[in-house]
Amino acid sequence: MESSWTSEELTLILKSGHLRKFPKNQIIFYAGAVCNEIYYIDKGWVNIYSMTDEGKRVSVGLRSKGEFVGISEIFCRSSWQCFGQVLAEVDVYAIELKNLYVILDKHPSILRKFLTLTAHRLQEANTTMLNYVCKQAPGRLALTLLNLAEKSSNKKNDKVKVSIKLTQEELAAIISTTRQSAGRIMNSFKKLGCIEMKGRQIEAIYPDKLRAKSLGEI
Structure with a gap:
């Protein structure tokens, strides 16, 4: 899904953000914390997981180079729903909500791609939870x-x-x-x-x- 971005679109989005580096095992964001930016992974791997009431981790997805994180939280204007832990040293571009909205207002085609990606992620999360229960x-x-x-x-x-x-x-x-x-x-x-x-x-x-x-x- 992420591969559908053109180089021009990615350049436009990323130049409005700033680069951050995180070492292995660091938690990038916590469930319940305020989410006011999305991340684009330029290098490395991040495990997105949730916690059950019994304290068990449930992996929602593994994100790697070329993928966005935090899309649904941004559009819902909600707090982070999951935790994000670095599996291998990562470089991410952090794009603040206000900067992202400026881009989306001017470029409807980019907005449509984000909405499509959000729907895809929702399906993926539902499948993951079903697999956790059934497999x-x-x-x-x-x-x-x-x-x-x-x-x-x-x-x-x-x-x-x-x-x-x-x-x-x-x-x-x-x-x-x-x-x-x-x-x-x-x-x-x-x-x-x-x-x-x-x-x-x-x-x-x-x-x-x-x-x-x-x-x-x-």
Whole structure:
């Protein structure tokens, strides 16, 4: 969806913002905090997650280079609905609400693209929550890895090199399970030929194999 932006549109939007850098593991925004700007990720990865009443993390989405964050909050003029944690050092452009509105007033085509993106994100969030309720941890991990593969630019035939190195603890937090369970599932995926690992980290993903296996909840 983000790829539909033209270079002229992105330049127009980003020049109204300012660049910020965040180290790994830093929380960029907190649920309940005031949201008065959107972020455009120019480098790195951010995990967008919510917390259940029991204190468990539920990953809403993984955002990477070329994606906007905070769109629905800006249009609803609400506080942040989720948390945003850096998975790999990020550079983001922060665009304040007042500056964004000036652009949207002058360029209806950009407004339409933001509205389309907002609808897409809503569908994605609904699907994520449904998967959390209906799928077991192996299925949730399979979908997370397929998402990583889809966002990667390092693809060769049926193999996708993973551009972000996630630990078992980080993957466990993303799919809301224990580190031990995440480790067992990853080893199972490795034996099935769905992924390649180096030590405890995933090096490559085979999307076709992983997708086929995930249909049966592996």
